[in-house]
Amino acid sequence: MRFTLNGKPFEFDGDPTTPLLWVIRDAAKLTGTKYGCGIGACGACTVHLEGEAVRSCVLPVSGIEGRAITTIEGLAKEHAHPVQQAWIEKDVPQCGYCQSGMVMAVAAFLAHNKKPTDAQIDASVTNLCRCATYHRIREAIHVAASK
Known part of the structure; x- marks a missing residue:
């Protein structure tokens, strides 16, 4: 293949x-x-x-x-994608295990939704974070959307 x-x-x-x-x-x-x-x-x-x-x-x-x-x-090279930059800025990861999948889900979501509401984020970004950093994830999503 x-x-x-x-x-x-x-x-x-x-x-x-x-x-x-x-x-x-x-x-x-x-x-x-x-x-x-x-x-x-x-x-x-x-x-x-x-x-x-x-x-x-x-x-x-x-x-x-x-x-x-x-x-x-x-x-992106050098973590230059806006979502990656927002993740760093908001210190999102705790253990970090789920974060590559979370970043990929959010990058695709923001490609179609430039100004998401909290309700849209909750409905669309369904990845799980075992450390429960959802408040920082949501903040970072809003930061990335503004870039």
């Missing part, structure tokens, strides 16, 4: 039912995308599929043939 990974051609010759998460982590050696639950519920594995946030732990690699995937490593 061939697809684009962070702007570069990538080929995977393994089992087509392999979840994209494991192709990213094991075959491409990009470990920023995390395994959390394995059922698409927590969002730690969120990546962009042609700009849309998807949970890579439940997406078989066969479903992305010829398409473009962006991981946290490919979002």
Whole structure:
């Protein structure tokens, strides 16, 4: 299976039912995308599929043939994406495990919603944070939206 990974051609010759998460982590050696639950519920594995946030732990690699995937490593150089900058400014992460997925989900959300309300954030950003830094996450989302 061939697809684009962070702007570069990538080929995977393994089992087509392999979840994209494991192709990213094991075959491409990009470990920023995390395994959390394995059922698409927590969002730690969120990546962009042609700009849309998807949970890579439940997406078989066969479903992305010829398409473009962006991981946290490919979002921006030097943490220059507005969401990454807001995360740093608001000191969002506590343990940090879920944050790459959270950043990817928020970046896709803000691409379609430039001035979100708290209710829109709550309804759309469904990633889980075990450390419960949701108040800082919401603040950072508003900061990123203003950039």
